[in-house]
Amino acid sequence: MLSKKFKDLLYLLDVLEEVEKVHEFYLDIHGYERYTNYPDFRLKWREKMNSPNFSHIFGVEFAPGYGFLVDEEDYNKKSVLMDGQNQTRLSIESITIEPFNYYINYNFVINGDPQDIDVMADGRPFIVELRITGCLNTAPFWKESLYLSYLLFKGNNILSSFMHLFITFEGLIRYHTGDTTTSSIHTVYKNYTREKLPNYLNAYRKVRNQVMHGNENVASQLTLEDLEILIDTIESLEENKTSVTLTENTIAINEGLLLH
Structure with missing residues (x-):
């Protein structure tokens, strides 16, 4: 198939490269009614990501295990992350990338009371590990x-x-x-x-x-x-x-x- 052959060539010639990057930002939960449980409360969030190695981002995927950093100053692989409390959960439904300006659009879903997530988000950064594919800005x-x-x-x-x-x-x-x-x-x-x-x-x-x-x-x-x-x-x-x-x-x- 030509599409696969074309894409394989991009990797063969090191035009495209995959990197793993931790995206850390603060999330503001808004638009919910207090003390209300939602079966699906959707939240759209746009966040800038620093990615100096790419002139254009081809695609991005997120890894499981994301959440708010709990009781630690800096994130590492052993850090404790939480994505909910009191039977309320925050999930990433999907993400899209704005390829030329490094903005990521997150589509979140909250099952339960968004106030519980709001409490967790107060002063705690949200952490998600990303796998980013892009065209290197060092490429000829x-x-x-x-x-x-x-x-x-x-x-x-x-x-x-x-x-x-x-x-x-x-x-x-x-x-x-x-x-x-x-x-x-x-x-x-x-x-x-x-x-x-x-x-x-x-x-x-x-x-x-x-x-x-x-x-x-x-x-x-x-x-x-x-x-x-x-x-x-x-x-x-x-x-x-x-x-x-x-x-x-x-x-x-x-x-x-x-x-x-």
């Missing part, structure tokens, strides 16, 4: 382009995903050769692989150039197969300094070969 530009291509692919935008994949391809060979000058892609490719630029990549280059000059019609024949060819090419170039061998050309490649 060609890796960021690969990540952007994946996001566009997930949004069913084949053309834009293709454009970023080609940027990834060219950026990869220029990054590894250190050739950031005006040398042609033909020269840089040969310096990196000791081989001539394959016809299919030259065809994609022509399609890319036409699109960059405003002629998007030439890219109308691009399909998921073209994306897969570039994905395989990028992996092969990074791992083995070789391109891939095609058994037959796609329609987009054949049309690209006819371009000047």
Whole structure:
């Protein structure tokens, strides 16, 4: 499946990384009636998270065992956490991430009297351990382009995903050769692989150039197969300094070969 192959490549090339982080913040319980038991009292909470290692957060998951820090100044793995008292419980129903500004939106559910949770939250930080996946801000530009291509692919935008994949391809060979000058892609490719630029990549280059000059019609024949060819090419170039061998050309490649 192309989606899995694409995502696996992001991990293989260290574009995406998973880290574990403790999120600690103070929670204000509000909007409840005193001495009232609720079967489901829902509370939405938005909290900033410091995550200096990522330029974009792809996803976040929470681990079990969250709650309010009890009778300790600092949290550690052996700290006592409580998520309720007097048969009242606070649960995380779901979380979502705002990927560019590091805000996490928590959806809490309280079963019982919210006042019991309010008492626990008074002066005690709420602790939750998160598993965060994101694009490292230390990644070179060609890796960021690969990540952007994946996001566009997930949004069913084949053309834009293709454009970023080609940027990834060219950026990869220029990054590894250190050739950031005006040398042609033909020269840089040969310096990196000791081989001539394959016809299919030259065809994609022509399609890319036409699109960059405003002629998007030439890219109308691009399909998921073209994306897969570039994905395989990028992996092969990074791992083995070789391109891939095609058994037959796609329609987009054949049309690209006819371009000047």
